[in-house]
Amino acid sequence: MRILILAISLFSLSFAQVSDEYVNSLKTQALQENPNFKGFDSNRGEQIFTSKHIGKKGKEISCVSCHTSDLSKNGENFFTGKVIEPLSPKANPKRLTEIKTIEKWLKRNFNDVYNREGTAQEKGDVIVYILNKG
Ligand code: HEC
Incomplete structure (x- = not known):
């Protein structure tokens, strides 16, 4: 029983640990890029994720175009039509x-x-947006 609990907690910790580590390393870099950096903001993340721009292929596109705005659902590649599994951890x-x-x-x-x-x-x-929303 104890082993099972340990296995479950290791499993559920894995994405949290990796994303914490990643977010922390981005914080260090963000402070180097901008000494006035005050922390990450999920609302700005939403803006980045949902707003449309003329992308690399000259088409108006956003992150939502491939991942949809419901991060717990499958998406579909805007260009190839291939299914993309949900982005939410x-x-x-x-x-x-x-x-x-x-x-x-x-x-x-x-x-x-x-x-x-x-x-x-x-x-x-x-990333903070994906973690909060997902
Ligand atoms: C043209 C389609 C497309 C667009 C636009 C797109 N993505 Fe993706 N994204 C993909 C594909 C394909 C993968 C990798 C396949 C997979 O893992 O299912 C992926 C993977 C990711 C992953 C990897 C997560 C992981 O750990 O597996 C993240 C994070 C991500 N996308 C964020 C974004 C963000 C943020 C934007 C907007 C700036 C964006 N994507 C726009 C197609 C797209």
Whole structure:
């Protein structure tokens, strides 16, 4: 029984630990980019996630275009039509469990929508939004 409880708590801690570690490293970077940095903001994250921009392929697009605004549901790739599993770590335990994967996709996805990489502050805002909303 004790082993089972331990296994369950390890499992449920994993995304929380990785996302904490990631958010903390973004905080350090955000402070280097801007000494007046005051912390991440889920409302700004929502703005980043839902607002539309002319993206890399010249089409108006937002993060919602592929991930939908309900992070607990499947999304669909705007360009290829492929199903994307939910972005919410509560709905999809594989999410936010590996910093390398998060970084790779944020870099690619910010480029898709904003035609540039996100700043540490923007990435932190949007991750905090996903954690709060999901
Ligand atoms: C053109 C479609 C598309 C757009 C637009 C898009 N994404 Fe994604 N995103 C994907 C795909 C595809 C994956 C990787 C496949 C998967 O993991 O299901 C992914 C993965 C991610 C992940 C990885 C999470 C993890 O740990 O597995 C995050 C975080 C993410 N996207 C955030 C964003 C944010 C923030 C935006 C807006 C700046 C955005 N995405 C816009 C298609 C998109």
